[in-house]
Amino acid sequence: MGPAPKRIVAGFGFWIFLLSDIVMFSAIFAAYAVLTHATAGGPTGTELFNQPGIAIETTCLLVSSYTCGMMSLAVGAQRRGQTYIFAAMTFVLGAAFLFLEISEFAGMIASGAVPQRSAFLSAFFTLVGSHGVHVTAGLIWLGVMMAQVAVRGFRSSVQRRLMCFALFWHALDIIWVWLFTAVYLIGVQS
Template sequence: MSAFDAAVGRDGPNHVGRAQGSPDIQHSAKHAAYALASKRIIAGYGFWIFLLSDIVMFSAFFAAYAVLVDATAGGPSGRELFDLGNVSIETACLLLSSFTCGLAGIGARTRNGFWFHGAMAATFILGAAFLGIEIREFMGMIALGAGPTRSAFLSAFFTLVGCHGLHVAIGLLWLLTMMAQVFAKGYRPDILRRLLCFSLFWHALDIIWVGLFTMVYLMGVTQ
């Protein structure tokens, strides 16, 4: 039985004749179908607005960092603090997690539980590894006296990189939620749409990290 039939209240082919012959039922069917379509459109539109607002926020943080990158107040600069080896491992973990997230989407569309849950678990492990390396970097910098209050440069750095890390942490919680929903309810159309939204969110974080890695770390070390 389709979602359209469920919304209308039809249980099988015996109701087709009555639906076609009753103007009230036809009107209800059209109204239910319109309501379902409107909900999907509104949810999709709202999610794209959310992503765009996130991009605007990160753009503001990037601009602030570009202005304050030289305002070290006599403290350490990025060239003295950044370890490209650790950052490269971070980058590899996050980019590889984007690939496994795509594999999870394929598993969901094919209704392959082993493929879906395995790829999602790999995505979680890689994302958690990225987050762990970033937290260790922050703790090491703070231990050296290069915390966010040391200079305007470090304030901008911790705000920009920390905001991205917070998004990754939220994404990991969202990932676990989607795995639980698929396990409990299966591959329903509404859950597949949520999975698509999660994939877009996760890939957007990867794109932002590429810009962050280039502007903050690579340019910071070569200055």
């Protein structure tokens, strides 16, 4: 029989990485759920969260998942121009999401809602900030991958890395849907 193809081994290894990342986020979600009412007399999510702004953030990230999927189809068809267009759209939407998230953090901090203020804010900044760090890493990775496409073309190693990037980006979107639901929807109602 022989060893499995490199694409299968790389994909399997990357799924293990994604699952470990999901376990990490699950632990942070659990901490947030326990600490969501531990405001120490400080502001609550209802007082802090700007729902229309969060809706725009969410839209940016979800549409970026679509453009990432279109980029993956372009890579599969080895269409360089379409790959760059959809990668650029994914990058711009991801950067817009990150900009809006940083603006939200800056506004909260300016109003005195800093992580040290309460356990709720500490858990909030940890959860949402961890996701933001992952989005930042994804944007850097996407930039590096587009440079690799420019230099190396659609070699199998580049296609494998782009497949892993797409899995990572879609996983971030799934985590955001959970985060959006737990923090920004359920969190403001309780």
